[in-house]
Amino acid sequence: MVEPVLTVMAATGLYDLVRKKFAKSAEQTAVLEAAVCAGTDSPQVRQLAQALQHAELTDPAFGAQLRTE
Template sequence: MSEPVLVTIAASLASRAFAGLYALVRAKFADDPEATAALTAAEGAAPDSPQVAALSEVLRRAEAEDAAFGDRLRREHERVTVRQTGRVNNHVTGNPTGPVVQAGEINGGITFK
């Protein structure tokens, strides 16, 4: 079973949310038809889909075989996601159909109309 961060990365790849991350993985998989097929199959798939799960497993294997790739993959993922040290760390993947809020602290309520 893949780590949650690899599932998050796979979901980001499926949505092509981050071009640099996608390009890194696409280049790594260029000579591997099975891995490329998993990447292609996951495109547009829901974050909890079997295709994204399969892609996260392919990423896990790629990391195990090539530690340098794993480091680059995680660094690129960190670079493209928003982080507030000691605060909130949200990852929104897929295609949200409703409002999304990311906040460090909220005093009072939030209303969506």
């Protein structure tokens, strides 16, 4: 049962990275929080994907970090 633990650890690291990036914006934080509890094909997840895409374009270092997490 190591795989589920590693998956949770990886997801937690990714969540923390995005949470820190979005911390200065209440709107972006709300988008992240809404997506956490939403289904994978939900409008909330699509909105998070758009927010992440914008963050990657405006901060390439964040984008690189996001891809390596």
